[in-house]
Amino acid sequence: MSTGIRTSLRELLATARIDPGRVRYCMLGTTHCINALLERKGLDRVAVVRIGAPASKAIPPFADWPADLASAVRFRSFFVEGGNEFDGREMRRLAERRLRTIASAIDGRVRSVAITSIFSPVTPAQEIQASRVLQGALRHRVSISLSHEIATIGLLERENATILNAALQSVARRAVVAFRRATRQLGLRSALYFGQNDGTLMDIETALRQPILTVSSGPTNSIRGASFLARVSDSIVVDVGGTSTDIGVLKAGFPLESSRPAMVGGVRTNFRIPDILDLALGGGSRVRPGRRLTVGPDSVGYRLTKEARAVGGPTLTATDIAVALGRCRFGDPKNVRGLSPSMVAEADRVIHAMVEAGIDRVRTSAKPLPVILVGGGSILLRDRLKGVSQIVRPDHFDVANAIGVSIAEVGADVDTVLSYGDDSRSRALARACRGAVDRAVRAGANRRRTRVANIEEIPLTYLPGNAVRVRVKACGALAM
Amino acid sequence: MTDLRAPDYLDIALGGTILGTGGGGSYTAARRVAERVLRRRRVRLVALEDVPTRARVVTAAAMGSPEAIRDKPFTTQARLAVQALEAATGERASYVLPVETGGFNHIACMTASAGRNLSVVDADGAGRSIPRLDQTLLYAHGVPFSPFTLADDHGRTITVAAGEFALEQRIALNALEYFGWLAGLACFPMTGKQVKMSSVPGTISLARRVGAAVREAARSGDDILQTVLAVTGGMELIRGKIAGVQTETDGSYTFGTLKVRGSGEHAGSVVSVKSMNENMIAWKDGRLAAVAPDRICYLGPGGRPVTNADVSLGDSIDVFVIEAQRQWKTGAAQGLFSETLKAMGHNSSYVSAEGSSHHPRP
Numbered sequence: 001m002s003t004g005i006r007t008s009l010r011e012l013l014a015t016a017r018i019d020p021g022r023v024r025y026c027m028l029g030t031t032h033c034i035n036a037l038l039e040r041k042g043l044d045r046v047a048v049v050r051i052g053a054p055a056s057k058a059i060p061p062f063a064d065w066p067a068d069l070a071s072a073v074r075f076r077s078f079f080v081e082g083g084n085e086f087d088g089r090e091m092r093r094l095a096e097r098r099l100r101t102i103a104s105a106i107d108g109r110v111r112s113v114a115i116t117s118i119f120s121p122v123t124p125a126q127e128i129q130a131s132r133v134l135q136g137a138l139r140h141r142v143s144i145s146l147s148h149e150i151a152t153i154g155l156l157e158r159e160n161a162t163i164l165n166a167a168l169q170s171v172a173r174r175a176v177v178a179f180r181r182a183t184r185q186l187g188l189r190s191a192l193y194f195g196q197n198d199g200t201l202m203d204i205e206t207a208l209r210q211p212i213l214t215v216s217s218g219p220t221n222s223i224r225g226a227s228f229l230a231r232v233s234d235s236i237v238v239d240v241g242g243t244s245t246d247i248g249v250l251k252a253g254f255p256l257e258s259s260r261p262a263m264v265g266g267v268r269t270n271f272r273i274p275d276i277l278d279l280a281l282g283g284g285s286r287v288r289p290g291r292r293l294t295v296g297p298d299s300v301g302y303r304l305t306k307e308a309r310a311v312g313g314p315t316l317t318a319t320d321i322a323v324a325l326g327r328c329r330f331g332d333p334k335n336v337r338g339l340s341p342s343m344v345a346e347a348d349r350v351i352h353a354m355v356e357a358g359i360d361r362v363r364t365s366a367k368p369l370p371v372i373l374v375g376g377g378s379i380l381l382r383d384r385l386k387g388v389s390q391i392v393r394p395d396h397f398d399v400a401n402a403i404g405v406s407i408a409e410v411g412a413d414v415d416t417v418l419s420y421g422d423d424s425r426s427r428a429l430a431r432a433c434r435g436a437v438d439r440a441v442r443a444g445a446n447r448r449r450t451r452v453a454n455i456e457e458i459p460l461t462y463l464p465g466n467a468v469r470v471r472v473k474a475c476g477a478l479a480m
Numbered sequence: 481m482t483d484l485r486a487p488d489y490l491d492i493a494l495g496g497t498i499l500g501t502g503g504g505g506s507y508t509a510a511r512r513v514a515e516r517v518l519r520r521r522r523v524r525l526v527a528l529e530d531v532p533t534r535a536r537v538v539t540a541a542a543m544g545s546p547e548a549i550r551d552k553p554f555t556t557q558a559r560l561a562v563q564a565l566e567a568a569t570g571e572r573a574s575y576v577l578p579v580e581t582g583g584f585n586h587i588a589c590m591t592a593s594a595g596r597n598l599s600v601v602d603a604d605g606a607g608r609s610i611p612r613l614d615q616t617l618l619y620a621h622g623v624p625f626s627p628f629t630l631a632d633d634h635g636r637t638i639t640v641a642a643g644e645f646a647l648e649q650r651i652a653l654n655a656l657e658y659f660g661w662l663a664g665l666a667c668f669p670m671t672g673k674q675v676k677m678s679s680v681p682g683t684i685s686l687a688r689r690v691g692a693a694v695r696e697a698a699r700s701g702d703d704i705l706q707t708v709l710a711v712t713g714g715m716e717l718i719r720g721k722i723a724g725v726q727t728e729t730d731g732s733y734t735f736g737t738l739k740v741r742g743s744g745e746h747a748g749s750v751v752s753v754k755s756m757n758e759n760m761i762a763w764k765d766g767r768l769a770a771v772a773p774d775r776i777c778y779l780g781p782g783g784r785p786v787t788n789a790d791v792s793l794g795d796s797i798d799v800f801v802i803e804a805q806r807q808w809k810t811g812a813a814q815g816l817f818s819e820t821l822k823a824m825g826h827n828s829s830y831v832s833a834e835g836s837s838h839h840p841r842p
Contacts, residue, residue: 052552054633054634054635055552055553055632055633055634056552056553056555056633057555057633058517058553058555058556058633059516059517059553059555063516064515064516085548085660085661086545086547086548086550086551086552086660086661087660087661089660091660118551118552119551119552121551153547153550153551154550154551155550155551155552155553156512156516156553158551361781361796363794364793364794364795417547469547
């Protein structure tokens with residue numbers, strides 16, 4: 001990994017003719033962690049502690065995990081009495097003695113522990129206390145992942161994310177070491193950052209503690225990079241590949257997040273990841289003429305250069321339609337000259353109808369938005385689409401991902417339940433906002449250039465005292 | 481009699497939420513319980529007509545805040561509540577019944593039966609979702625609400641028999657606070673004869689059929705709303721996008737107004753839906769289109785269920801209406817919503833959606 005980073009950095013520095021000593025910040029957008037999870041490679045074994053028993057005992061940890069991943073990660077699971085209610089009250093006191101028994105059962109046998117307590121995003125005290133008790137009782141070093149630092153409300157999803165985070169400790173350490181070594185060897189003395197799922201940056205210390213927050217940074221960075229290259233911030237990004245088309249929405253420069261649970265390595269988590277619509281349409285999609293002409297869902301994929309009609313192959317593909325319409329050059333146009341013009345027109349109509357329907361599904365207002373068209377398959381599309389104000393085809397899309405991470409700001413958020421009962425709403429909110437800004441500044445943002453990017457309030461019915469769940473996100477430019 | 485299994489629970493969670501008239505509990509919670517608590521269990525579903533007249537039946541449900549259930553799973557609470565009610569009445573139940581229609585309500589009831597020799601009646605106490613337990617058909621037909629029990633998953637239980645609904649409701653809400661805003665509820669202890677007189681039959685299997693049909697239509701690319709209308713005999717009100725969301729809460733109930741602007745062939749039309757937790761009144765282009773107990777239902781893009789708790793501006797949504805079941809049109813049931821409707825500014829009496837002229841019959 002170190003070699004890969006070094007090679008691209010050296011190339012970049014040489015091409016740009018920059019003195020390595022003058023580079024102050026270096027950001028890495030990496031798929032290292034997600035790949036380790038997908039391949040089940042290099043993962044740590046984890047002792048899982050759930051605080052809240054007897055509540056929730058009927059659904060043990062790892063309940064809905066893929067078997068191979070569970071057996072690669074699971075050491076043992078333990079239930080501990082304790083936990084909080086969602087109004088903050090203690091459900092039960094934390095059973096410290098039980099934790100000491102657990103410590104002796106895992107000491108020297110496991111290097112990573114995941115602790116999840118019921119409603120810890122509201123009241124993290126018991127997780128912190130449990131971590132202290134365990135650390136005090138263990139003779140060997142362990143890294144402990146606390147669920148309230150990893151994810152939000154939703155016990156089993158948060159626990160899953162915390163276990164994954166605990167399993168990634170060694171992988172993260174290796175990635176950080178590789179990143180450090182590569183940059184040092186090239187004489188860079190920059191501050192190092194990792195791109196995280198929501199399109200913001202985290203420092204090395206956070207990345208070591210919370211490696212799971214890098215796992216879905218890929219699509220986020222690509223979308224943000226595309227918007228930067230196209231110079232539009234509110235838009236729809238349509239990425240047409242060989243087999244599929246990804247459509248995502250950018251709002252104020254950030255991808256719109258999905259409300260559905262995010263699957264990571266086959267495990268359900270509650271991360272917020274970009275809401276991306278995936279259409280089975282690409283340059284290699286098979287076109288089947290007939291009374292009801294269809295395009296896809298199957299595709300010849302990377303075999304396009306052998307299979308397509310335009311190169312003398314047997315299969316009629318979406319690319320052949322674009323060639324026949326003179327929209328792009330590929331193979332020999334003579335090979336598609338024999339296609340019936342009405343069939344070609346119908347296929348073109350179907351392709352555009354699919355994309356236009358997709359755009360319509362992701363859009364959040366009736367207002368026409370600009371569309372950023374990227375990816376090798378985007379040659380299929382003409383320069384006018386229904387409901388679209390403007391089409392931009394930016395250059396350098398192949399490095400959009402790297403651009404996306406290098407333009408990112410430092411981000412941090414606070415997710416908590418506030419009671420407006422004995423405190424005024426504005427004071428309680430202001431406190432939450434300050435918390436988020438402080439977190440961003442601690443991670444390297446310039447305080448004067450850090451702002452609250454988003455406040456979400458969800459009133460909690462059934463609860464007295466005007467309780468509200470509040471999510472505050474702060475973002476800030478790096479302190480340069 | 482049918483044995484339900486894992487895929488059925490998911491279909492019931494999906495179809496039940498779609499039929500839940502904008503309420504009926506969170507779909508996410510329903511799906512979680514279906515996947516995590518019921519998955520490996522078998523639940524026996526028995527048609528209402530097959531329930532013996534003298535059988536002992538209780539309703540089983542979840543009570544609490546949708547926020548609480550996000551971190552505290554709903555697992556054994558309903559079962560423990562039913563056991564507590566059995567202990568209080570001294571009679572072992574052989575059937576459980578959901579209080580109302582709704583993905584989460586149906587699924588929560590099933591957790592009471594799982595792992596016990598306790599069948600679920602294919603029916604429920606309202607045939608739709610309702611804001612208050614005294615708006616069930618059970619209550620309207622004089623089935624006593626109490627004694628009722630609440631239980632949490634620590635095995636702590638409370639039994640109440642105050643004999644006065646308003647008082648009992650207050651006691652339940654207070655008890656709920658101590659249970660961390662989530663508890664299993666068992667109430668309406670009754671006989672098979674009473675269930676047959678006062679519940680709406682076939683609602684669970686209808687939810688399952690709707691869920692299965694939506695899943696199938698989403699897979700094959702068929703028009704999902706058309707499919708749902710075909711299964712339920714409902715009528716399309718509008719397809720469009722959410723152009724306005726207004727909610728207000730008085731601490732116990734959430735009052736909402738949803739505005740949907742039509743698109744496609746509905747372009748130019750506007751539907752507004754007023755709700756008190758559940759959908760109560762719908763207008764189309766300023767004219768009254770449907771009133772509870774007729775069921776005003778939502779359908780999200782790709783067949784996703786939408787409830788009033790998760791509507792958000794700009795989202796695509798379809799609104800359709802299913803006429804109230806005949807059980808709602810007889811004496812005792814007729815007035816159940818009039819007070820609620822009056823409080824929402826609707827004074828005239830119930831008009832069947834089928835009887836109004838501006839949308840076609842199914």
